[in-house]
Each structure stands twice: as structure tokens, then as C-alpha cells.
Amino acid sequence: MSELYMRLDDMLEVNSLRDFSKASRSVLAILKQRTGLDTWMTTRVSGPDQIVLNLIDDAFGVCRGDVLSWSGSFCRQMVEGNGPCVALDISTEPAYASAPNGKSFPFSAYVGAPIKLEDGELFGTVCAYDSRVQPEALKDELPLISLLANLLGVLASYELRLLEVERDNEQLKKESERDELTGLLNRKGWNHRSSKEASRGRRYGQPMAVYILDLDDLKQVNDLEGHQAGDALLQQAAEVLTSTMREHDIVSRLGGDEFAVLALRTNESAARDVFDKLMSAFTQANINISIGYNCHHLGRDLEESVVAADKAMYSMKSQHKKGNVAC
Known part of the structure; x- marks a missing residue:
């Protein structure tokens, strides 16, 4: 596994390391290739919603941009510590077996890791689902999955900071070009x-x-x-x-x-x-x-x-x- 970590810069395109969306797609491709699980996705958590940002090889009718219920998700159970990051057979995990989203899709196995921003706030998740029960060897991939989720968290933090700076600059520019009394251009x-x-x-x-x-x-x-x-x-x-x-x-x-x-x-x-x-x-x-x-x-x-x-x-x-x- 240590060898794999040293080769991450070869597996991820250098340019993608500056772009959350590109890095997200690269991460999913790597994890799909290594695990063979049906569907890998990155999601954003926003209030009661879990929004699908990117996904690869969907087998369950979920599409990019879909909005799922966060409260009924496996990922919420994982993030809150009610279920493991790697569930080889979800029927043996009460938190997942009873989750509403699990009843809507024919899931048999689940993998997930939180994407957290630098201040510790939850941004979203990297997760995977499969219709087949998985072998014990899948658990060996968890360190890599967690590492890549952390990498995405760093990139997301960086892009969100840039976005705030851009918004502030746009606002300052607008304010600097407006007459305060009339609201017209100065x-x-x-x-x-x-x-x-x-x-x-x-x-x-x-x-x-x-x-x-x-x-x-x-x-x-x-x-x-x-x-x-x-x-x-x-x-x-x-x-x-x-x-x-x-x-x-x-x-x-x-x-x-x-x-x-x-x-x-x-x-x-x-x-x-x-x-x-x-x-x-x-x-x-x-x-x-x-x-x-x-x-x-x-x-x-x-x-x-x-x-x-x-x-x-x-x-x-x-x-x-x-x-x-x-x-």
C-alpha cells in the first residue's frame, strides 16, 4: 500500500490536482479500477439533501446532479458512526439494512468515506455501491479511499476559499463603480x-x-x-x-x-x-x-x-x- 501512495501523483493527472471536479473524476476512476464495484460517486451534503456531483458506471439509475435524501442515506449512517465505512454485506449491518435509501435500491455492499473541509465541516462523501456481497479483501482498500477523500477535502476547501475571494472582489468592484447616494454608476x-x-x-x-x-x-x-x-x-x-x-x-x-x-x-x-x-x-x-x-x-x-x-x-x-x- 505504501508503494501505491507514492505513485498517486502518477495515477492522478497533475492538472486535476488543481480542480476539484477533475480530481473527483480521477479518484472515482482509480477506485473503480481497483475495486470493481458497480457504482462510485462523490456527493455534496447540503441540509437535508445529498447531491450527486460525479459518478462512474452507474448501475442503479442514479445520475449526476440527482438529489437524494441525506437522512435516509447509508452515507449519513457512516458519517455518524452508526455503520462501518466498508460493509461487505449490508444485510448484516442494522444501520444500513434499515436505511430508507437501501430499500429503494438493490444494494448488497457499500463503501464510504467522508470528504471534510479543512475546518472539519462535512462537505460530502466518496461512496460506492454494489449489487453483490463483497470479499474481505475490499477492506484493504479503505486506507486508500480515506486518503483520496482527504485529498478531495483539501481541494474543495481551496476552491471554496477562491470562490469567496472572487465573490468579495466582484462585490468590491461593483461597490467601487456605484454612486452610494443614487445607486447609479459613478x-x-x-x-x-x-x-x-x-x-x-x-x-x-x-x-x-x-x-x-x-x-x-x-x-x-x-x-x-x-x-x-x-x-x-x-x-x-x-x-x-x-x-x-x-x-x-x-x-x-x-x-x-x-x-x-x-x-x-x-x-x-x-x-x-x-x-x-x-x-x-x-x-x-x-x-x-x-x-x-x-x-x-x-x-x-x-x-x-x-x-x-x-x-x-x-x-x-x-x-x-x-x-x-x-x-
Whole structure:
């Protein structure tokens, strides 16, 4: 057996040692070859369920992804110490003979070992079933089975840690690209998303239009009513924008009283319609706003269209200050 342990690196592909699913399949193939048992599987325990992750040579109608009852399983009896890891004849083992899952399938022999995470938490099991009573020699395989189950536990722990790190990083990235007050993209999020869409637009020839919006009265509201009222105005403006624009359009608060929109798949005639729709929505919300827009030419840098839209916005703001509200 010690020789076998030293040759495990030959039996398991090196690449599989970095991937739980691949390692799981390799482990099952090794154990199937050594024992000849009908069905080998790895499972995950989740609450009342035992989920089949991988299996090889199923002889009992169980498939990958099937959800079995954990409470009625041989594996639970094994993990809780009510039955042995190797049952050559389950009819002689009361815990297995009375288990509900055993009555649903024609099992005569069972082998199982827990897969535990590094903190000792139960992840699942490596287990096998056979329709025939097994010889005493099968017990000699238990050290190898336990070793491979431990290896899978280490890999599962590693992958779960990586998954948590990835989730944390994704959340941090989302949070770093969101404006805390309005929930819209912030300037960083705008730069990231709009740059991506501009590249896609060039690649696929999709027209788009840039809109720059500026609240006319934010400073006055802040000065006369306080910053809480100003924040409420910003939030209201964000709600008008999100309810007016389509889901795939990019809507952001660049900072202060300035917002930006990238309307995707929007040609020149549609761009004017979007402008009119925005003006109407803000008028109905009783919010004074200046809006400038520019149809983005796919052959130029997006920032040029942003600058052009910004100039158009300031032109409207200037008209508003002069008391000319014509659009």
C-alpha cells in the first residue's frame, strides 16, 4: 500500500490536482479500477439533501446532479458512526439494512468515506455501491479511499476559499463603480462601461448617443433647504433617468449635479426622440434640468462625443439662465 501512495501523483493527472471536479473524476476512476464495484460517486451534503456531483458506471439509475435524501442515506449512517465505512454485506449491518435509501435500491455492499473541509465541516462523501456481497479483501482498500477523500477535502476547501475571494472582489468592484447616494454608476463605472460599449459599437457598427445632464437648481436647493433636500433631488433625478432609459443603456452620476447617459443602438433620429423623452420626464417630475447630447461617430473617440454633449448641455444651461427655456 505504501508503494501505491507514492505513485498517486502518477495515477492522478497533475492538472486535476488543481480542480476539484477533475480530481473527483480521477479518484472515482482509480477506485473503480481497483475495486470493481458497480457504482462510485462523490456527493455534496447540503441540509437535508445529498447531491450527486460525479459518478462512474452507474448501475442503479442514479445520475449526476440527482438529489437524494441525506437522512435516509447509508452515507449519513457512516458519517455518524452508526455503520462501518466498508460493509461487505449490508444485510448484516442494522444501520444500513434499515436505511430508507437501501430499500429503494438493490444494494448488497457499500463503501464510504467522508470528504471534510479543512475546518472539519462535512462537505460530502466518496461512496460506492454494489449489487453483490463483497470479499474481505475490499477492506484493504479503505486506507486508500480515506486518503483520496482527504485529498478531495483539501481541494474543495481551496476552491471554496477562491470562490469567496472572487465573490468579495466582484462585490468590491461593483461597490467601487456605484454612486452610494443614487445607486447609479459613478464616474469610474461610467468610464469602464462606456469604454467597453464604445469598443463593441466600433466592432459591430452599432450607433449610440451620449447625453450629459445637469440639475439647474441643486446649488439653490442645498443653500436654501439644506443638503438633505439636495440629496433627495439627486435621488429623484436618478429615478427619473432609470425609469426613462432602457435597461441596457448606461446611466451614471458623474459627480455633483452632473449625470451621463450612453443610449445604445440609437441613431440620429432616435437620439432626438430620447432627448425629448428625457425633457418631458423631468418636466413632469418638476425638476429643472439642462441636457446636451451628441450622436457618437464610431470612427472617433467616445470622449469627443462626451465633450460635444457637455458643450450642448452648457448651451442650454446658458439659455435657462437668460430665461429662455426653449429646447
